[in-house]
Amino acid sequence: MLRQCATRLSRPSPLRAIAIRADCFATSSARRTDRAVIYAENGNPAEVLRVKSYDPLPPPPPGSVNIRFRLSPINPSDINVVQGVYPAKPTQQHVSGEDVFIGGNEGLAEVVDVGSNVDGLHKGDWVTLGKAQFGTWASTRVISAEDVIKLPAGGFSEVNAATINVNPPTAYNMLHQFVDLKEDDWVLQNGANSAVGQAVIQIAARKGIKTINFVRSRPDLDNLICSLTQLGATHVFTYDALSDKSLAKHVKQWTSKSPIRLLLNCVSGPDTTAMTRLLGDNAHLVSYGAMSKKPLSLPTSLFIFKNLTTHGYWQHRWYQEHSRQEREKLMRTLANLKLKEPEHEILDLSGEPSDEAATKRLRDTLTKIEAGFSKKVLLRLQ
């Protein structure tokens, strides 16, 4: 059940990150058409989303900055927002004479113009968003200085910076908010191949915390196990292992000095119920997703006699409850962790001659995502 993996991934060097930034600065002087990916009403993203050009922004009002998005991911939750099935909703925007919504919750932007009465932000700064559902699938936006999070200079590659807003802080905070974990403690997680799961493995490994990771079975399972092990996973299992009685014995042996006190869950359903039996006393189960679309069903005895506590985690709420200073501190912490870039593909619409051509390419990609394309797609509009 436990597979070994000999090779170790080479980490992106700081030099490489600098090279990427230099290249990006060079392209930033090219001729631009400002465009946004918009929708007038909820529905199937491949049908309701379209690309629309708009006039250049006026200078920002006091307390605000104009930002230019460099790279914005298309996350599963963004799809849910467009479908209208996500609890957080964007506010309507006026784009070239139309009242619409702009897609996107996450992205890397660069400050291009600074209004009066703005402290600590300068032209050229890399920023991400402290405000949820802001609409990051746009070339340029004006935004209150309080709603951006300045990223540490040189701290992230462009891809890491564009994907730093949700998944890595979710992983980091779940590992720190609920249990005071020390070196050689254990964490159990499912959906270990998710972006959050991979960040959990890496952040835990940096602190010497061991992880027991569950993934779905798949044809290329050995490759996946190898890749998660290279990230720092201690053990990787498929959910089938949960019906093997020897698993509980092994886990008990491994964790005898430090019974597992943290389970991170993005799956729910019966497999997660089975995973809770591997926990020690006084454990915390933290849910941040429910990919099985089934409820979290637990024997009441676990709560009463083993003192299990179950929580949810939503990065959106964390941003609402924390100041700009606290957000920027978290970003500096994440930068120091030098997480591996997620596997990704860049959808570059900057060269498309018309909104129609850009819309067609966008919709083709959305159809591919809908069909189960596994890499993260990052949108570049200029």
Add this chain to the structure above:
Amino acid sequence: MLRQCATRLSRPSPLRAIAIRADCFATSSARRTDRAVIYAENGNPAEVLRVKSYDPLPPPPPGSVNIRFRLSPINPSDINVVQGVYPAKPTQQHVSGEDVFIGGNEGLAEVVDVGSNVDGLHKGDWVTLGKAQFGTWASTRVISAEDVIKLPAGGFSEVNAATINVNPPTAYNMLHQFVDLKEDDWVLQNGANSAVGQAVIQIAARKGIKTINFVRSRPDLDNLICSLTQLGATHVFTYDALSDKSLAKHVKQWTSKSPIRLLLNCVSGPDTTAMTRLLGDNAHLVSYGAMSKKPLSLPTSLFIFKNLTTHGYWQHRWYQEHSRQEREKLMRTLANLKLKEPEHEILDLSGEPSDEAATKRLRDTLTKIEAGFSKKVLLRLQ
């Protein structure tokens, strides 16, 4: 659905409590045979439990006291312990040449002899147990002074003192440990007719906290609603109301200024799932039982987007984690609340001429409990 109840229960007066004590002291000088309710192995209580006489105790060793039990309840969890299906186990005792277990977890005892090096305990003090599964179905026991909790003099009636160890502190601590409740806040609970549920209603009402209470439908429902309303319940419903869509609207209206943040659960199963939909954001669901014998099954979205937290509560753990001073402080707090005595019947075996006759009466009562006798049975051995 909401029933009104005009009459108010008269509370037991302090004079009545004193009268009961006086009476009890009077009987304590009668001739005694020390007896215990014992079992050699787990099984059906009506078959494995028996009454056995034993010699009077020697004087207590240093740091210990001899206590005489006045009244000890037969709780549902005691039955589970005898059956061998409860997670806490008693330790074996030597009774008249036999290695056996003594039943009972809760009870009112009186200090009858104080060993050397014991502070703060005197002959005649009323005490209850700080140690779980001590074996309270016995005339006399020797116990470490650290394992008793002294009750405030005159603070409780004999019946209240005998039932103060588990249910009232469970209710009190669940109302205070998880949410900082203020006057006019709301608490939701199921199993509201349980001993804990009735204590919750009374303790909440004393602080001006409102309760929405769920009970099973039954032939004498109106009487039950009346009795819970007299205790201080704000609303009482049967679980059938959960399928009535107007309930959620009513609850929303009542609790609009203070959405419900605490749900106390001793049932689990689908009705409890339905009850969680009545909760506001940042609520805590605390389980202390699972009478439906079904799991607690919740949509993961409640954890993530509504920030629900679920916990367990076990009074046994609280005693383990708190000092004798803290335990006695809790008892003084409970005494001041003047809770109503639970409905009860006293099984007085003190007059039985032989162990066999006492065993027969005990087993008859256990059979009655097994068949669903609803009042609490309190055992008096002398």
